[in-house]
Amino acid sequence: MKVAFIGNQGGREVYAFYAGMAKALHDGFGASSRFAVWLDGERSDLVGQGFVDADCLSFEAHVRNAPVAGDDEIDRLVRDYREVNWSEVVAAERAFTDYSMLLGAAGDRRESPEYVRGLVVAIVRFLEQVLDGCGAMVCQTADTLFSLIAFKVARHLRIPAYAIAPAWLLEPGKGGGFFANSEYLECERMTRSFAVRAATPLTTEERARVETLIQSIRGFDGKTAFNATTSKGKTAGRRALSPNAVRFLSYLSENARRNKRVEYVKIDPLRKVRANLLRITRKQLTRNAFGPSDPDSIPSRSVFFAIHYQPEQSTLAQGIWHVNQVALVENISKSLPLGYTLVVKEHPWGRGNRPRWQYEHLAGFYNVVFCDAPAKEIIQRVDAVVAVSGTVAMEALVFDKPTVLLGRNFFEFSDLIYRVPVINDLPEVLAKILVDGDYAIQPDREERLHRFLMAYLDGLVPHFPLQEFAGEWGCALAAELDLKPVPGAIERKGSPA
Secondary structure, eight states, X not given: OEEEEEOBTBTHHHHHHHHHHHXXXXXXXXXXXXXXXXXHHHHHHHHHTTXXXXXXXXXXXXXXXXXXXXXXXXXXXXXXXXXXXHHHHHHTOSSSOOTTOOTTTTOOOOOOHHHHHHHHHHHHHHHHHHHTTOSEEXXXXXXXXXXXXXXXXXXXXXXXXXXXXXXXXXXXXXXXXXXXXXXXXXXXXXXXXXXXXXXXXXOHHHHHHHHHHHHHHHTOOSOOTTGGGSTTTTTTTTOSSOGGGGGHHHHHHHHHHOOTTTSTTOOXXXXXXXXXXXXXXXXHHTTTOSOOSOGGGSOSSEEEEEOOOSSSHHHHTTOGGGOOHHHHHHHHHHHSOTTOEEEEEOOGGGTTTSOHHHHHHHHXXXXXXXXXXXXXXXXXXXXXXXXXXXXXXXXXXXTTOOEEESSOOGGXXXXXXXXXXXXXGHHHHHHHHHTSOTTTTOXXXXXXXXXXXXXXXXXXXXXXXXXXXXXXXXXXHHHHTTOOOOTTOOOOSSSOO
């Protein structure tokens, strides 16, 4: 079997991890690999490491050599990929769109329809070439336009996808991640385990593990163990000023050399400077806009919605139809039974991204209040939780609260979650929960929660996706693909059976 490893953003750190996985697959299971990277220099690095020249492809070379896309190619994508809404895909790219309504805080540049159409066609053409003859695809999660399109092309070609996703919610002191098989982070291994466990009670040891995980989730403060291991993760989202400000001149120099037909994340320097100034200013102007921090201020008969950090894949890929969260809060407000209040909390990382008027506008609704208490304190005091995606939904489950999911995520297979893919169905679902008491009469909630969480643990690879564990992840992928070890191969410990 040949496995395609597709990377774009992240540079050497990403494809070095993939190279470690590829080596484990080749040495232990006889699988071959093909690499797709952004730049010619990254391709040369892989060839220098001994990977086959013909199986190391760069998007930069493809763009340089491919003809400019005409109307015929655009028509082909629309016709052949009938299952794909390309406008929805484009809306998920943060570099030149602002469907999140941050109004300049991300530095979004303006691009022509011709540029966007040409970029989409170029990425699709390249990925079709890369995936030709491959039996599986490994990629990054759908946090970029490139990787989101990779999922669409792989599904169209009926090639299974495996994205490397670090796990945020873990047993204390343990690392972990999982293979996401869709752009929504859905994990087939977890779903299969959940189905298999339907008729089998958990063992005493499994119940103990689940109870430990429940306590860990209840104490989760948003600081993930994985982010603590990475330099970017230690400061991600915590400051209004871009982390590139400390190397401003070299950053601008690197950016000037970028070809935006390849590295479509190339910034507009003036817009980026303006975005940083906006975030700094807005952070000061909105510091009193987030409501009281006292959880006792939460009114009785209330529903909680935590604003998701943006721009981020939690809304851009997993909940694109709810990405305008100003409009979403309005819609939840309109969906509440009379007598209920919507409690809204801004994400700690998102402060400074939005103009003050958005908070004032939302707080002006008769049944909307802001609260800045810790999310877990709010969850324990409300009657239900609504989320697009994100960890707040899993936190609500372990606090035994009715949880409504508007988008899609890896935990959606839980049969305790209320799925609402269409927003105008929300009033009926909330009435079912809050008026009819549907959740309160659900049988065996504790057992169903335990089964769900054990299936989640079953789906984890017990290592963070870091370079030192690349071999273990390669072996875990071999298990997913049901590859047999080659004679004499050394078996690695710690990967799923």
